Amino acid sequence: MQMKLDFLFGRLGPARPDADGPDADRPETANPLAGRQRGTSTFGFRRPSRGRPLALPPPTFDTSVRNMSPRQLADWAHEKYLLGQLSWQDYLVAGFHVELHPDYNATIGALTGEVATPDRPRDMVREWEERLAFFSRHNTPDDPLVRRVSKILSLLCGQDPAGRGR
Secondary structure (H helix, E strand, O other), X not given: OOOOOHHHHOOXXXXXXXXXXXXXXXOHHXXXXXXXXXXXXXXXXXXXXXXXXXXXXXXXXXXXXXXXXXXXXXXXXXXXXXXXXXXXXXXXXXXXOHHHOOOOOOOHHHHHOOOOOOOOOEOHHHHHHHHHHHHHHHOOOOOHHHHHHHHHHHHHHHHOOOOOOO
């Protein structure tokens, strides 16, 4: 038993022009694919043109790092991880801000007396500079955490439209 699956692969009619198949003697109007636009698939989707890559354009991040919320920082870190600019360990440091934890108000917030505001914009470059200064004071310069925070800060400064780099 032989099944014709040419309709799945976008062929209109017999596989060879000179072949005699069950569709050879049928009129064009009887063909369910007759009348469709050239370059579209069976389901009406446009086929990609040859030579063009099947990929999304690189993401653009339009939020200023000087006015970014912790939630936006998590999105930024995720994009940097997907682009390969952050390793998994770097992403774990940058992408999971403490105020995004669901128990923040019951733990850290209870100790400090502040509630979590993960959607309030703030200067993330300044926050990461303070974090780097803290880790540099309390760790050796070759500590992996110091290197990770320094890398995250350099990526943030590279995003800074003011061009303030380290």
